[in-house]
Amino acid sequence: VTTADGQRARRRTGRRPGDPRSRELILRAARECFAATGYAATTIRSVATAAGVDPALVHYFFGTKDRLFAAAMELPLDPSQIVDDVLAGEVAGLGERLARRFFEVWDDPATGPPLVGLIRGAASHQPSAELLREFVGREILLRIAASEGHPDAVLRANLCAAQLVGTAFLRYVLRVEPLASADPAELVGWLAPTLQRYLTARDPERPVG
């Protein structure tokens, strides 16, 4: 029995897999679980239990917890894809790829505007925005920062987040000029070395480690 066969077999154990209401039930249960217990404590299994379906059905529809979360929160991006893109390539280009991906996502009319809501909501402590913020921090920036194996990876992820959240706030929410109209390529040139240093420098004082 191959892994693919096993996956197909597991999918068949799910209740009413053809019923579109199952997917909606799972999403509703996921929203409730994430909101009630936070991202870390919520599991595929706990969502399945809350939805009254087999965990295999949750896997069948959403694959992983982070994709379930993104779907439940209607988050217009796939965090795993972003992490994979940024980590693919030379370590020396880490900061540049992160900066480039950041402006691509925010300048895209499909993904940018919903993210403005995230920043506004976080400022007024809306629970769903808090959850999204925690998720983006943990599932994107922390995974990128942790790739270098520094023991203070969480602080390094926070520092990247501070630069990026501040940039998003001024450029896309407040629309401060000239930042709001600046060419993304020029901004990548400014931010890339900053992010590179936060992610890879051996210590704060050295430019790049």
Place this chain on the structure above:
Amino acid sequence: VTTADGQRARRRTGRRPGDPRSRELILRAARECFAATGYAATTIRSVATAAGVDPALVHYFFGTKDRLFAAAMELPLDPSQIVDDVLAGEVAGLGERLARRFFEVWDDPATGPPLVGLIRGAASHQPSAELLREFVGREILLRIAASEGHPDAVLRANLCAAQLVGTAFLRYVLRVEPLASADPAELVGWLAPTLQRYLTARDPERPVG
């Protein structure tokens, strides 16, 4: 006639200088003028006219437009003092002095909490918070960035603002750990080279110019 004599003479031209209501009248007029026409277009003279007092009386109570603004908005800091402190000393220490001053102001229980309101208010586009944000950008960061004479000083000030506003948002508003509990000295070590590069680098690609 010395300058001090001249100042005393001008003060005497002000209407009801001993009347504490004059100060309150001026502050109320200042709030209205700044809100109606923005920081740049408001003058000591226009505030005096709106308050029905002599401009000399406005000078007598508040000295400069930025101090009048700080008093009118109940801003718990003196922007000129901050700019003077940051600009005093070697250019090589510019980023470090700015980072250090930033954490001093935000970690001070007298000045930090009111600034949290500024960030929250700016996110929801409250006019007074917008005005404060514009003022801090123009009267502190732009004056520091302009000291190096780069033609793109406004963008450089925006980049510093992005790093600092994002840091304030995560550390003091959302209280994201470990950033929220990190030693300010450690954070100065991380942020100083970033701010130094934004303020002084000849172009984005060079570490420090």
